[in-house]
Amino acid sequence: MPSGSPTSGVGRVIAGRYLLLRRLGGGGMGHVWLAHDQRLACEVALKEIVFGDPAEPGQEREARVARARAEARHAAGLRGHPHVVTVHDVLEHEGLPWIVMEYLAGAVDLRDRLARSGPLAPAECARIGLAVLDALTAGHERGVLHRDVKPANILLAPDRTGAPHGRVLLTDYGISVQPDTGETRYTMASALVGTVGYLAPERATGGPPTPAADLFSLGCTLYHAVEGRAPFARDSPLASVTAVVTEDPRAPVRAGALEPVLRGLLTKDPERRTTAREVEAELARIVTPRSETYPRTRTDLGSRAPWDVPAPLAPEAAAPGPSGAGHHRRPRALRAVLAGGLGTVLALGGAWYALAGREAAGGGSAAPYGETVGLVEPLRKGDCVVAGWPGGTRFTGTPRLAVDPTCADEAPDGQVVAFVPAASHEEARERGPALCEERTRELRDRLADVRGLAVVPAPDGFGAAGRRTACLVLGAHGPVYGPLGDRRRPGTAFADTATMQRRDCLEVRSRREARLVSCEGPYDELVLGFTRLGEDVTLAGARAEADTACAREVPPRDYGFDPSDHEAGAWTSEGPWKSGTHLVVCTVRRQNGGTMEGAEP
Template identity: 60%
Template sequence: MASGSPQSGVGRVIAGRYLLLNQLGSGGMGHVWLAHDQRLACEVALKEIVFRSPGEDGDRSARVARARAEARHAAGLRGHPHVVTVHDVLEHEGLPWIVMEYVPGALDLHALVTQRGPLAPAECARVGLAVLDALTAGHERGVMHRDVKPANILLAPDRAGSPYARVLLTDYGISVQPDGGETRYTQTSVLVGTAGYLAPERAQGGPPTAAADLFSLGCTLYYAVEGYGPFDRDSGLAALTAVVLEEPRPTLRAGALESLLAAMLTKNPVHRITAEEAEAALSAILTPQSHPRTQFDPGSEPPWAGGPTHTAAPRAPEPPGPSQSHANGSQWYAPSAAQESSAAPGQETPATWPPPGQGPSPWPIGQGYGPPPATTSRRRPRHRVLKALLATALGLALAGGGAWYAMAYLPGKGAGKPYGEAVGLTTPLQDGDCIDAEWPGTPFSGEPALKVVGCDDRNNEGQVLAVFETGSAEEARTGAAAQCEQRTGETRKKLADIRAFAAVPTADGFDAADRRVACLLLDAHGFPVYGPLGDNRKPGTLFKDTATMQKRDCLDKVSGNRAKLVSCDGPHEQQVLDFFRMPPGTSLDDAHDKAPETCQKEIPPQDYGYDPSVYEAAAWVGNSGWNSGTRFVVCTAIRQDRGTMEKDEP
């Protein structure tokens, strides 16, 4: 039992008024109890501040003062619909207790995700809006929360009984008013917050700010939609190091939240999305607005939308598995009939970011899917003599030294380098081109040197999935990233570890690029993808690795470790359901052994409409998932009798 609270327990009466009924939870600051207020005949929650080691006893006065500060800060938000109400703070036998609103049926976000799996992006947006509203109310009073994390967000039924409808932010235990002139009760040598959810500037000793709370909220929403934190590591120190030095892990389920999470998790607080922009983005995800088909206005794009969706630092490749892994990297596994299923699936939404009504228009609005062409004006008649003089002058210019210059810079003639010196290409990219990308450092940081390669080339790291015209080089520069996110979204969300990249023409190379932007899908870590992507794959294509497998693909097994893509309209042996990221530290050998059972548990086919008495899960494991450090396996549905499925199954 904790030092300083030898008599705490069920049945104890606190301050002659509150009868402890049972413990609701326990955390770093103490215990939370369900108690009966004997004076008002109602139930309340009591937070008991405890001392976990004898050395903390000498800090009693500071801890009591800190509890009072928590109560004062939270009480200042009394009545806010998304903040747990604090009624009182008291001392009992030398220990501080905080009397709070009891929220029946509440489950914190961490427990909910643990029990039920990741939330859908739209549901995360709803939670995010509520928490952001609470944080903003505190920020307006100068109060920073400093410990926004899944365990401090409660989800509870509303008055109508709808589960998890209420969203409440709790635990202002380490909150502070940085400009309020109040005494600081945290030791200066102690880092305040939760590793993995702390903003990088706070991890480096910076002051608490609203931007830091927003970063922590981004980490929390990432956890809610993915099922793990963006900087989860094996130890707190490793998590802090990752927060400061590494990029968040690439998302698999974020859908419409993907770009917004990247904007919230920007390392530099100066460049981080603001609360107002985050609120608008979350609202648009939750209730998308229709978007008129009008010409793109660069000024409508938020300043953070032009950046990449997320980045991931390359990780040291783990050694490939032994002989059971094929040289080209993939291996298929099916479970035994004795393996049992249990449902704990993640959820996802087909929405993409930016949502309708936000950022540049994602819909076709002109030939080539660019802005509508300008109306051609009627030319006024010109004098024939003037025309002849102009023609003569032009002919003389072409006959002289200017002929090469004029021809070189005609559109489509490959003048100079369309995308600049760093990219290095001398001709514009075409739809379907497969690409080798050499990044100057971390993938998706800076501009890569690009080279067109064969789609079966071992250096193929991605493919051009769309090309569209723009009205000017400036328009391309300001709107290309968001446009490419939208145009490649449907394919991107079907792949496990792929990111979008916009090859944007420079001002000097705009005409040489045929006035077009190329939208590429590239491996998120700069590794090969082993083949074509999206609709460029044709039925009969052999998979060289899991990197090009997509959700809802129908497959036939060619051999023990190879599969081919087949049409879902005809007989097929398997269908890809989803991807699952294996726990940190899982080796390729372990994945070979555990993947079928894991898929049966985490991605059960019955959740996709398959009869559990007929179908079970199978798995494909590829080297790409381990070389990149993402450790994902591909989960499929297969008949238990190993027969073929037909068009309408399930």
């Protein structure tokens, strides 16, 4: 079989010593195999050079072989470092080099972990960042630049205690270089060396590799880890490179205390970029805050619902319970295992649901979205909608929609938050749902329990619909009880926790009432995230348990708040108990009752 086939090596013995067992993974430089060292009777990882085209020019083959040798040499120079994968040897077999490395049983790379589990909490990202920074710094002190820092090159392996991701190791020095040693460069100066989307702007424009460029790539990696996507990811490699050079990164939503670190690392000008020493201090502060203990406050069991406001829609709303904590931004999605031991994860950030292609032809009707949806007028941005689902099961079949112009006459299921124009019905059907998903992602990420709904024009109603797809955000398990996002008016009392978002600043007038206020002025509490209570917990019981659950699941030290100055808060409402989600909103406030203001902490 040709070199590079994923199964071509199983059962082969390399250099008379290493029996290839199975393929572990691969990248641009080669395949990585699990192998048995027959001499020492242990398992190792072998990296095989790969040539996809047997007719590849000899000069390029020589360059890639030389790069493999350089990788082994550079990584071996960092042998023994706790955060660098150990390289044991480099050997030749059938004229090609193989790199013998330590095998990390149970390891997963950061890219795969994010794909499986979603974004990480800021504190966990800071821990990973500290380890990678330590490895990079050790290399920089030896004059070795990595040049390809990205999630796929960070391995998370079990530590000695058995923690599944306790060890953090940087790997793949395949395109690293020692610029001050005069060693041969194995890539053309005009070529982009690195991974698009993680490449520093000065490298994308042809500048020399520097330690600062590695730090920029680290910033992109940490951004991806905490936000769930790379800061400059676009639809094409060219667009991504252009974004790296000319655009600011997307405003982070989940980063919390990590946000200033990301801002410093992603500075375009390498001369103004945060230094390794500064990054280390900031990350260490997030991982190990000044105080390891934090106060727990109790919910007032006699308190009334905080959103007991006159609104025909709003059921009795909830009781706030101080406790729960976090940072002034937001944690990642709901924890996979939450209070009460429930195994179900809520739809935080939301799955997507599209009506494209689900409508009947409509019998020649010019109804914008087809007869089944039932609307005779096109949707407008900000419209609150009530959805009737076939059989009463949400997000099953095609809903019949009605507009609630007041967002209060009925309990709205959601709201129109964006539109996607199209040149034809076919384009709307093919591209509308994906573009709606992108346009509403930030809002959905900031709400606790929502899903997206793309309402695509019917073939005969394309013109009547304004030649565009309507992008809705709906409650995943029940109504949202009011406007969402920037449609909420400052000063308005919340009717239900369903409309509370991460980063919301609250004015707490009493234990019965919380109002949305601007974060530029003083405020009493800041929404950090969400957790949920067990199925057997009643709403009355939640008022006693919410503070403790929030303090446990959304601790302030994860988000940079000093636990000696701040405490957690919690708000509940009747809506999550009617839907069965038992969601609790977690906030942070000052212990002394003083107001907060600006970009805290």
